[in-house]
Amino acid sequence: MTAQEFSLPLRVYIEDTDAGGIVYYVNYLKFMERARTEFMRNLGFGKDFIFNHDLMFVVRDAAIKYLKPAKLDDQLEATARIAGLGGASITFEQIVRRGGEDLARGELTIACVDRGGITPRRIPKAMKDRLIPAQ
Structure with a gap:
């Protein structure tokens, strides 16, 4: 994709597969979640930043296309790239x-919400200022 694409290496373990040794479809979402989390952590937005700003990110929309199966013991990579940045959301x-x-290819939008009320809130300026160049 682009130089702004983050990549996380992953291994397929037995816990990721169905009885036939094929990765269970929902686990692709877990792989993508890990890549988004590590992408944000690499930008300086780990759990400490999130908790100290009393916010959370929740998945608002997810669209996944499954193209080919992954199998037990495969070495994979999950990528994350910012496709859009709104006032209270990030699309990857x-x-x-x-x-x-x-x-598998996905487009996922995560919404920034207040931790207490789980209501939408703007992405903090310090975070947005670092996310803009990462687009």
Whole structure:
């Protein structure tokens, strides 16, 4: 994709698969979640920043295309790239790959919410200022 794409290496374990040794479909969402979390952590927005600002990010929308199956013991990478940045939301384009082969593609929008009331709130300026160049 672009230089702003974050990539997280992953291994498929037995807990990720169904009885046939194929990655269970919902686990692609977990792989994507890990990539988004590590992407944000690398920008300086780990759990300490999130908790200290009394906010959370929740998935608002998810669209996934499953292209090919991953299997037990495969070495994968999950990517995250910011596709859009709103006042209270971030849209990510994400891919799970094996080698150069795309296995699943997703577009996920996460919303910034107040931790106490779980109501929408603006992304803090310090965070937005670092996210803009990462687009």
